[in-house]
Amino acid sequence: MDYDxxxxKRIFPASAKTIDSLAARDDNFRELCADFSIADELRRKWETxxxxxxxxxxxxxxxxxxxxxxxxxxxxxSASVIVVKLLPRR
Structure with a gap:
C-alpha cells in the first residue's frame, strides 16, 4: 500500500505507520505527500x-x-490526538 x-516517511520515520494509515483513508493527505515528494525533486533539480x-x-x-x-x-x-468524550456526571 504505497501512495508515494x-x-x-523518510522525513518522519517515527510516524511511518501513521502516514500509511492516513494515506490509506485520506485523498488530501495522499496528494499532500505526493506534492511533498515532487517539490523536493524540483528543489534538488534547481540546486544543481x-x-x-x-x-x-x-x-x-x-x-x-x-x-x-x-x-x-x-x-x-492531528491524527495522534485522542478525543475523549466525557460522560455526564450523575
Whole structure:
C-alpha cells in the first residue's frame, strides 16, 4: 500500500505507520505527500541547475518544501490526538 509516501516517511520515520494509515483513508493527505515528494525533486533539480534563474527557483522550492513539511507535520499531530468524550456526571 504505497501512495508515494516514501519521502514523507523518510522525513518522519517515527510516524511511518501513521502516514500509511492516513494515506490509506485520506485523498488530501495522499496528494499532500505526493506534492511533498515532487517539490523536493524540483528543489534538488534547481540546486544543481546552471540556469540563470537557479537561485530564485531553488529558494521557491525550499519554501514550498518547508510549507508542505509543516502541513504534513500538522496532519500527523492531528491524527495522534485522542478525543475523549466525557460522560455526564450523575
Amino acid at each position: 509516501t516514501r519521502f514523507a 541547475s546552471s540556469a540563470a534563474e537557479r537561485n530564485e527557483r531553488h529558494a521557491e522550492c525550499l519554501e514550498l518544501v518547508e510549507t508542505l513539511r509543516n502541513e504534513i507535520e500538522a496532519a500527523l499531530e
